[in-house]
Amino acid sequence: MATTVGFVVGLVVNPVAGLGGTAGLKGSDGAEVQRAALAAGATPRSGERAARAVRALLAARPGVRLVTVPGAMGEDSARAAGASPGLVRLARPAAPTTTAADTRAAVLALRDVDLLLFAGGDGTARDVLDAVRELGGQAPPVLGVPAGVKVYSGCFAVGPAAAGELAGLWTSGATVEAEVVDLDEDRYRQGRVSPRLYGVLRVPAARTRLSGRKTGSAAAAPGTVEGIAREVVSRMRPGVPYILGPGATTQAVGRALGLATTLLGVDVVRDGRIVAADVAERELAGLAGGAVLVLSVIGGQGFVLGRGNQQISPRVLSRTGGLLVLATQQKLAALGGRPLLVDTGDEDTDRKLSGHVQVITGYRESTIYRMETT
C-alpha cells in the first residue's frame, strides 16, 4: 500500500459538467445550454462522480491529504465521500451557476498540490489547461475524472473510481503528456464530430504492468511517443520537406530533431530546420511540393485528416509525396476495430487516401490499419 506522508491531492469539480448529456444536448458549454438542461429536468452528475473518485482515492491511499475549494466545486463531493478536506478560499466565491472562470480560479488557488483531480468533461479540461498555462512550470500534474458529456481528451481516467485509484497508487511521480481535445458543440449537435486539439496536460504515468486494469488515462506509457518520434526521424531524407500536423506525437518528432515545433499548428521542417511554423493553408500549399505528411490521430474517433488540421487541404494533399501516420498501439486498440477516418471535404481525395495504411507505433514498429472516409 502506498505511503501517504506529505502527498496532497487537490480537487476541483465543475458542478455543471455533464448537465447537457442527460438532456440530450451533447454538451454543457455556455450558460444558455446549462439553463436549458436544468429546465429540461437534468440533474448535475459531476459532484457524485467526483465523490466516487475521492472514495477510491481514500481506499487506495488511506490518510491522503485532500485540499479543495468550498461548496459544489469540491468540498461537497469530498465530504460526501467521507473526507475532511482542507479548504482554500477563492477571492471571489463562485456563484451557484459556475463558469469557466471559476474553474480556472480554483485551479490557480490549488497550485501547490502534488496532483490535481478535476471532474468535468473536455470543456473543463480546456479551462484547466488555460490555468495550467498561466501557472507555467509551477503547475501540478492533473488527472481528469470523467464527468462531462464529451470526454475525448487523453487526460481523463476511464472512470471516476479509476481516477481515484490511479491518483492513490501513483507514487513514482512520473508523468506523461496527454492531449486536451474538444468538439465544437454546435457542429456536434448537427451530427458532425469535429475534434480539435487544444494542448497537452501532464498526467500521471499509468503503470504499464497494470494498465490492463484500465486505471490509467488514455495516455501511453513513458517512452512510447519518443520511440515513434525516433522512427520518424530515422525515415527522414535530406532535402525532403516534412509537414508536421498538430498533436503531442508530432511535436515529439520536432523535439527529437531538436526543434521547437508548435503543438497546435502545422509546421514544415526540412534538413533538421523549421522552414515554416504554424502555417495557413495558402502558405502550406506553396511548400507542399514533394513533401511527406506526418500526422497523428486526433481524439478518440480516429480522425487523421479533416479535423483540427484543415490547413492540410485537398490542394495541399495533391502536392505531397507521402504520408506517415502516427499512433500508439493503445490508441489503435482503443478504436475497438473502428477504422481511421479522413474527411478532407473532397470525395476524390478521401477515396485516394482510403485503404490500408502503415501506422508507426514505435521505433521500427508499425501496424497496418484501415483508413476510410466518413
Place this chain on the structure above:
Amino acid sequence: MSELAERTNKHSTGESFAEPHGQLPVRPKPPLRRFHQARWDEPIIFELSRPGRRGIAVPEPGAPEVELPEAVRRAQPPRLPELSQPHVLRHYLRLSQENLGADLNVDVGQGTCTMKYSPKVNDRFAAEVAELHPAQPVDTVQGVLEIYHRLERMLAEISGMARVSLQPGSGSAAIYANVAMIRAYHASRGEGHRDQVITTLFSHPSNAACAKTAGYEIVTLMPDADGYPDIEALKAAIGPRTAALMITNPEDTGIFNPRIKEFVDLVHSVGGLACYDQANANGILGITRARDAGFDLGHFNLHKTFSTPHACGGPAAGACGVSEALAPFLPGPVVTFDGTSYGLETPERSIGKIRPGLGVTPNIVRAYAWIMALGAEGLRAVAETAALNNNYLMSRVLRIPGTSAPWDKRRIEQVRYSWRELSEETGVHSEEIGVRAADFGVHYWTSHHPHVVPEPFTLEPTESYSKEDLDEYAAILAHVADEARRDPAFVKGAPYNQTIHKIDPTPLDDPKQWAPTWRAYVRKHLG
C-alpha cells in the same frame, strides 16, 4: 472472529452448513473450497547460509573415488549458500506452499501457456540422463542420441517438416533461432536487404520481440471484423523488404485462421519465408500440419504441447523444424544416423550453437516418453480432448452474466474472454477478479498488451483436466462475478487468503530496483 474474517468466510462459502444428521453430525463441504495459502516469511536461501554447513550426498556403494584433475578445479569455491540437507528441504517445501504451482491448482488460467500435466513417471526417465556430460564422447551416449534422433523424426512427422533441431532451451530461444535462420537464409541468397518481419496482434508477442531484438522492423496486422488476421492488411504489408511472416495459428484468441495457406502463399509470392509459431498446437495435433499449409519453418514448445515442465518449473525446451531448403541453417549439432550408429554434426551453414551440450536433455527424454506413451492415435486424442474441454469450459463460462467471448467463432484449444460487461456494471476489473479467484486456489492471467479485447482473461484447459475440475473453475469465476455485483469493494480488496495480500507494484516497472540475482540484490539493496 474479526470483521474481515467474517466477511471473507461469508463470501468464501456462499451458504451455511446443513443441519447434522442423526447422532453423528456429518457436515457437507462448502460449495467452494476454503483455500488458504501458507505464509512462512521464508528468507532467500542465501540469507540462510552459515559457513561450514553441509549436506552430504552419499556415494554409490563401490563407486571409485575420483579426484578432479587440477586443471579443471576452481581457484576459489563458488559463492553458493551453505546449508544442511533438512534446511534445504524445508526451504523449498515452504516456498512451494507459498505459490500456486501447476501441480497444486486447476491450472487452466494461463491461456496460451498450455499448462498440461507433466507425468511424474517421465521424471524417472529424465533422472537417468541428469548426469550426462555435455562433452561426453558420442560412442558412450548412443542411447541418448537414439532418443534425440527418434524424437526429431516424430516431430518432423507431426509438423510435416524435413528436419528438426532440439537445441533450444525455451520457446523464445526457438523463436530467436527461427529468426536467425530466416536471416541466414536470405543472406545466403544475397537478399540481406529484407528487413521486415510481419506478425499479427494475436500471435505470440515473442515473435515480434525476438525479431526486433535481431534487428528486424516489425509490421503488425490487426484482426479483421471476424477476428481473423486481416488478409487485406497482409497484402498491403508484403513487399521486397519482407523477410518473413511469423504467425501463430490458432491465435491467442483460440480462433483458427482457415485461410492460413493464402497467407503463406502471399508471403512466398514476394520471396518471404513463412514461419509457424506452434505454441498453440495442442488442439491440432494429428489434424493439420505446418508444412501442409506451406510453412518453411516453425517451432514447438515441448514444455507446452509435449508435457515437459515450463521454464519456471525447470528449463524448458523448444524444437525448430524446417523444410529441406532451410535444413543447412539449423542450429547445431544435430543427430545423424548411418543405419548402425548415431553421431553429431553441425549443418553446413548452421546459425551455430544456441545451448550448451545437446540442449535440455531431460526434457527431450520426457517429451519422447510422452509421445511414446500416447502413440499417433493418442496424439490426435489429445487434440480432440483439449478442444472438447475448451468448448465445454466455454459453455460454462459464457453462462456467467457479464462474460463474453468477442467474435462469434468456434474456438480450438483456448478462449480469450472479456469481463467488459461486468466491469462496466460494477467497476471491478479483470485483474481484480483474477486476484480474488486466487483466494479459492486458482488463478488466471489477463492477456498480452495491448488489450484489444477489453477486460480480458484467457483460459486454456488442455486435455489434462476433468469435467469436475472445469466445473470447479467455472463455479469459482461465477462466485467472484456474483461477489463483484454484491460488493465490488470487497473484490477490489482481494486477495484475503494469499501469502501476501497486496503489494505495491510500482517497483515492478522500475528497472533500477530490479534484482534478478542475489548478487544484484546485495549490490542494489544492501549496499
